[in-house]
Amino acid sequence: MTSIPKTMKGVRFHSTGDSSVLRLETDIPVPAPGETEVLVDLDYAGVNFIDTYQRGGLYPIKLPATSGREGAGHIVQIGDKVPSSYDLHVGDAVAVFAQGTMAQYVAAPATSAMKLPASVSTRIGAAVMLQGLTAWTMVKDAHRVEKGQCILVQAAAGGTGGLLVQMCKHLGAAVIGTVSTTQKAELARRHGCDYVILYKDQSVQDEVTRLTEGKGCHAVLSGIGKSTFAADLACTRRRGTLVSYGNSSGAITDLKILDLAKKNVKLVRPTLVNYITEREEFVERTSELLDLIAKGAVRVELGGEYGLDTLAAAQDDLTGQKTTGKLIVKL
Numbered sequence: 617m618t619s620i621p622k623t624m625k626g627v628r629f630h631s632t633g634d635s636s637v638l639r640l641e642t643d644i645p646v647p648a649p650g651e652t653e654v655l656v657d658l659d660y661a662g663v664n665f666i667d668t669y670q671r672g673g674l675y676p677i678k679l680p681a682t683s684g685r686e687g688a689g690h691i692v693q694i695g696d697k698v699p700s701s702y703d704l705h706v707g708d709a710v711a712v713f714a715q716g717t718m719a720q721y722v723a724a725p726a727t728s729a730m731k732l733p734a735s736v737s738t739r740i741g742a743a744v745m746l747q748g749l750t751a752w753t754m755v756k757d758a759h760r761v762e763k764g765q766c767i768l769v770q771a772a773a774g775g776t777g778g779l780l781v782q783m784c785k786h787l788g789a790a791v792i793g794t795v796s797t798t799q800k801a802e803l804a805r806r807h808g809c810d811y812v813i814l815y816k817d818q819s820v821q822d823e824v825t826r827l828t829e830g831k832g833c834h835a836v837l838s839g840i841g842k843s844t845f846a847a848d849l850a851c852t853r854r855r856g857t858l859v860s861y862g863n864s865s866g867a868i869t870d871l872k873i874l875d876l877a878k879k880n881v882k883l884v885r886p887t888l889v890n891y892i893t894e895r896e897e898f899v900e901r902t903s904e905l906l907d908l909i910a911k912g913a914v915r916v917e918l919g920g921e922y923g924l925d926t927l928a929a930a931q932d933d934l935t936g937q938k939t940t941g942k943l944i945v946k947l
């Protein structure tokens with residue numbers, strides 16, 4: 617067994633602000649795993665919008681904080697009270713949903729650690745815990761996507777959006793995707809979109825109305841937040857569901873509840889964590905997701921690989937609409 621060092625490299629922030637508050641530090645104490653945690657020697661971590669919400673102060677976090685909410689590597693230590701039924705062992709390759717993964721080691725709650733099948737690398741494992749599980753819970757729990765439905769996916773070439781498109785197609789739905797550029801449109805089509813709207817040139821609402829013969833979509837899956845909320849609602853059909861799962865353009869602040877009554881729309885504003893709080897929920901959805909990836913039903917598009925020293929650039933690229941697919945950091 618390799619010995620565990622006392623200190624490690626990682627990216628922390630001591631105050632909130634833009635990406636300049638991120639500090640690459642080399643002397644962060646390696647955390648000791650609590651009784652119900654596992655210590656993971658990380659190979660990769662995934663970059664997510666939540667990292668920027670925490671760094672920027674939208675989602676409060678205790679400071680100083682280590683960035684990162686997902687990663688994958690190998691277990692090097694296990695807390696005394698981790699149930700044997702979790703089947704987690706030193707040496708196992710695992711993916712974790714945990715705070716502080718932009719560092720060489722993370723102490724992760726065992727409830728949110730999942731053993732990876734041999735066919736899924738730690739590189740891919742780190743890429744799917746957040747966007748992948750989010751996408752899968754959106755189409756299973758927030759709105760149950762079914763054969764014959766028409767679904768609008770905003771940011772269809774993005775990390776979560778690209779996975780949503782593939783999952784909706786896998787579940788038998790027709791998918792309309794939105795993107796900002798022709799390059800992104802090409803990728804959205806490769807993910808399986810039946811129709812792609814270039815929202816800078818076309819009105820999303822007009823196109824959806826035309827394509828659905830005035831009915832609108834059974835569900836709208838949107839992580840954009842503020843800037844598309846009115847259009848998202850307009851594109852949802854009578855008795856349909858609007859799943860508003862993010863704030864890429866800013867948080868929605870001007871919701872008028874009576875607007876939902878115009879078409880009896882169900883509005884859901886979910887976060888991943890509330891779908892996978894219990895170990896059984898986490899295991900069920902993560903196993904299903906890893907199975908979809910292992911059998912090739914869902915392809916993970918890696919849009920960029922960074923180092924800890926370029927994490928600030930990765931976050932700026934993500935929020936600056938410069939990216940497609942998933943951004944990862946090699947540790």
Ligand SMILES: NC(=O)c1ccc[n+]([C@@H]2O[C@H](COP(=O)([O-])OP(=O)(O)OC[C@H]3O[C@@H](n4cnc5c(N)ncnc54)[C@H](OP(=O)(O)O)[C@@H]3O)[C@@H](O)[C@H]2O)c1
Binds near residue numbers: 794862887
């Ligand atoms: N609820 C949850 O638990 C949960 C979990 C994970 C992620 N999320 C949310 O999901 C959303 C997408 O996350 P992601 O990591 O998959 O990102 P992403 O979709 O890969 O990147 C965001 C994309 O959104 C589009 N966009 C439109 N307006 C934008 C604006 N004003 N600023 C930035 N981007 C804009 C851009 O695509 P175009 O250039 O094509 O417009 C951009 O590339 C985020 O809001 C995130 O918070 C929520």
